[in-house]
Amino acid sequence: MRLKLPEGAFKAYLFDCDGTIADSMPLHYVALRDALTEWNCAFEEELFYAWGGMPLDEIIATLNERQGLSMPVAKVIARKHALYDENCQVLKAVPEVLEHILANHGRIPFAVVSGSSRESVTASLDALNLADRFDVLVCAGEYSRGKPDPEPFLLAAQKLGVAPKDCLVFEDAEMGIQAATAAGMASVKVPHPWERLLPIPRTSDH
Numbered sequence: 001m002r003l004k005l006p007e008g009a010f011k012a013y014l015f016d017c018d019g020t021i022a023d024s025m026p027l028h029y030v031a032l033r034d035a036l037t038e039w040n041c042a043f044e045e046e047l048f049y050a051w052g053g054m055p056l057d058e059i060i061a062t063l064n065e066r067q068g069l070s071m072p073v074a075k076v077i078a079r080k081h082a083l084y085d086e087n088c089q090v091l092k093a094v095p096e097v098l099e100h101i102l103a104n105h106g107r108i109p110f111a112v113v114s115g116s117s118r119e120s121v122t123a124s125l126d127a128l129n130l131a132d133r134f135d136v137l138v139c140a141g142e143y144s145r146g147k148p149d150p151e152p153f154l155l156a157a158q159k160l161g162v163a164p165k166d167c168l169v170f171e172d173a174e175m176g177i178q179a180a181t182a183a184g185m186a187s188v189k190v191p192h193p194w195e196r197l198l199p200i201p202r203t204s205d206h
Contacts, residue, residue: 003096003170006186011166013104014156014180015097015134017114019052019172020190022124023094031083032056036063038079039071049192052173053115053147055140056080081120091127097170097190101133111136111156113169115146136160148175150183157183 019025029048036043041063051059060073093101101110110133114121118139125131136159138152145151157164169180169187180187 003100003188003190005100005168005188008168008186010108010168010186012109012111012157012160012162013100013168013170014111014113014153014185015101015170016053016172016176016190017112017121017124018116019094019192020170020176021093021097021101021112021130022128023092023193024124025049025052025172026193027084027087027091031087032059032080034083035076035080036060036071039069039076041067041069041071049173053171053175053179055115055146056117057140058146077117081117084120085123088123088127091124093128093130094190100170101130105133109135109160109162111138111160113138113152113156115140115152117141147173148178148182150179153179153183153185157185 015021018028029045032048033043043063056077057073060071060076063069064071112121112134116139118137121137121139122131125134136156138156138159140146143151143155153169154164157167164184167185169176169185170190171177171180171187172190172192177187177189
């Protein structure tokens with residue numbers, strides 16, 4: 001399938017990273033689930049996708065509160081990163097987004113706007129050989145309010161020197177789409193892995 005972009009002559013593209021540029025959400029889920037399991041914390045895949053775009057420290061703090069746990073946030077994050085790095089070599093780009101990156105690189109500036117750490121984003125982009133395509137990275141810890149607040153996207157636009165109305169956002173998470181809209185930016189929704197699978201053609205009975 002191909003992404004249908006909104007009408008407009010956009011002067012910059014802003015991309016979420018995980019699940020948008022990198023088809024990394026399944027790998028991130030397994031790494032986080034396994035790290036949390038070591039602390040007897042349950043974490044369903046459905047909830048992981050529902051919280052897409054939420055910074056990792058917020059996810060762990062929320063799970064601590066919900067499940068009456070006291071997991072050390074920094075230690076769990078470090079363990080999750082280590083588990084993710086072990087599987088990073090199998091990472092692939094989302095084809096529908098990669099098409100637009102390759103077609104428009106050098107024509108307009110690109111930024112990555114992510115709820116993940118700069119370390120994690122850089123590891124993903126390096127694994128995909130795409131790190132040199134992006135002019136600006138805006139990552140967790142570099143803004144005070146994360147998605148669905150518009151601050152991360154507005155910060156990226158400011159760093160690129162492009163007005164928000166001239167930016168197009170690529171996002172897989174609903175919180176990211178909300179943040180883009182609040183920033184006054186057009187957006188395109190990137191399907192989740194299971195939504196990108198083409199249906200098997202039905203054979204005719206006659």
